[in-house]
Amino acid sequence: MWIAELSRRTEVPVATIKYYLREGLLPAGESVGATRSRYGEAHVHRLRLIRALVESGGLSLARVRSVLAEVDEESLELHDVLGAAHSALIPDDLTATAESRRRVDELVVEHGWLVHPDSRDLLLLAGALDALDKVGYHLEDDLLETYAVAATKIAEAEVSHLPTDDRQRIVESGVLVTALGGPILLALRRLAQQNASANRYGTSRLSHLNHPPAGRA
């Protein structure tokens, strides 16, 4: 297909597609003459992946680039399928106190998790605990444990739902569920917080949603 059809099918403007091509996020099409190229289903697919990561995952283009590099890295071992998006989702400049790092390491040991010992999430986590401490809010052990137990259940469900057929599909699904499952989980948590807060502090302004109009079942 020509670039106009690629644009129509993906709802991505032609100028944006050309930008992604120049930036190397999207592989070049097949050259037809000096100025035109043809594109295929792989381009449709890749464009949709980029848009999902940018629009719903909230990733910058630089982050998307490193995620895609990992998706395309055939030598990546399959157990790293879910790690592919991880480094791209974590800021670069992380620091934490030794005390918080010990607290995080202990948590991981207690849960028996297999993790990369130099995983930047360990540092990110410790840094966030430090940041809370610094403003006078100490995250209690039992709340941290609640997070860890919930995270375990979520991660197990997510990984068990990954496809098993095709390497590329497993990697892409892993990236998607990591990048977009995050916003989904946090949105659900905020809704549940509204409910918990209403139950604790009382409210007249919130209400149960009405059952959605018929027509779905």
Added chain:
Amino acid sequence: MWIAELSRRTEVPVATIKYYLREGLLPAGESVGATRSRYGEAHVHRLRLIRALVESGGLSLARVRSVLAEVDEESLELHDVLGAAHSALIPDDLTATAESRRRVDELVVEHGWLVHPDSRDLLLLAGALDALDKVGYHLEDDLLETYAVAATKIAEAEVSHLPTDDRQRIVESGVLVTALGGPILLALRRLAQQNASANRYGTSRLSHLNHPPAGRA
């Protein structure tokens, strides 16, 4: 204290403090003569809150400004304590299909959650489900339910840990736990995903962490 001491105590550069003052994120100090001002403990506290939201919460200054506006809004009802940070954490341009909106509404109804019927999280959630569908990854009902159950447990624990004494402290703690609890939860989930992925696909590269060195207990 003078601005230099405020800077020293909060580890925020003087130039940054002056920028926050100009932008109205930090209230002005008490004027002493034409060019000098004195600052108090409230300024230390507010600066630390801003830095925690920016550095660990990942909020832009514009988002921080709207969070602080809600924190300072005395007329805000207490049950909205946890809602204070919410709108600031959600992007502005949200759309979703009616089908996904119905799916989200049904989920909320089934869980009996009290929520603002026009909460933007409902739309954010539906939009994220659409984005996954669009790239050919349908989030199955049982995985969505796993997210919702985990979100409920997390939210209840978070709200039950909020202080009860002072209105300002409740609101600030609610903002902090919402903004920083998110990155903490997502980091734990990525670590748990590493473990789940290693268990499913096998690995030679991951390892259990060693017990942290003694000296903590």
